[in-house]
Amino acid sequence: MRPVLVIGNRNYSSWSLRPWIFLRHYGVDFDEIRLPLETATFGERIAEFSPSRRVPVLIHGERRIWESLAICEYAGDTFPGVRAWPSDPAARAEARSVACEMHAGFGALRREMPMNCRARNRKVTPSDAARLDIRRVIDIWQGARARFGRQGPWLFGEFGIADAMYAPVAVRFLTYGVAPRDRAGEWMHAVIDxxxxxxWAAAAREEPEVIEDEEVG
Structure with a gap:
């Protein structure tokens, strides 16, 4: 049965982007339902699809998977040819570690630099906490590529969940003018390109909705 991915606004929903780009990269054939965030009908509509009442959620037959990392892992377990994690144990352990770190952390970066695919040249003054988040993200990208990603553009060799989890940060850095160098910068541009x-970005530019709280800088 053809899966269905329920997402929010492309322009703003970083959590929707993560499984979407992962599934697209591996050529998984899926339908899509877009529910604009922060509208009068969002709560009622998302309740039809997700017990958490959040996007994204993947519907596959009778199964509902309602969290970005879980959706990507489910895809790796279910759809032929999808490579979720590196095969090397050391690379796999680090990939899982940094993916979970992205999932649970970087709160200052998220708050102060919300994802906005349409925007460019936005100017913000990051707090000390956000600066630490930025440095940590760049260190993750640089270190993973130095240790495991020398043979290609991705963090751990082949495109995987770790790349998908950090893809929205690449968009944030582009929007707010953060320009990593060396291997980290190469990875960022591989994602953007x-x-x-x-x-995704082209579709985001066509969306009519504007969420004022997300229009920063």
Whole structure:
């Protein structure tokens, strides 16, 4: 049965982007339902699909998977050819560690630099906490590529969940003018230039909704 991915606004929903780009990269054929965030009908509509009442959620037959990391892992377990994690144990352990770190952390970066695919040249003055988050993210990208990603553009060799989890941060850095160098910068531009990312960004530019709280800088 063809899966369905329920997402929020492309322009703002970083959690929706993560499984979407992962599924697209591996050519998983899925339908899509877009529910604009912060509208009068969002709560009622998302309750039809997700017990958490949040996007994204993947519907596959009778199964509902309602969290970005879980959706990506489910895809790796279910759809042929999808490579979720590196095969090397050391690389796999680090990939899982940094993916979970992204999932649970970087609160200052999220708050002060919300994802906004349409925006460019936004100016913000990051707090000390956000600066620490930025430095940590760049260190993660640089270190993973130095240790495990030398043979290609991705963090751990082949595109995987770790790349998908950090893809929205690449968009944030582009929006707010953060420009990593060396291997970290190469990874960021590989994400921005990914055909699936270009497709997502083009659709984001066509969305009519504006969420004022997300328009920072």
């Amino acid at each position: 990914h055909p699936a990312m270009a497709e």
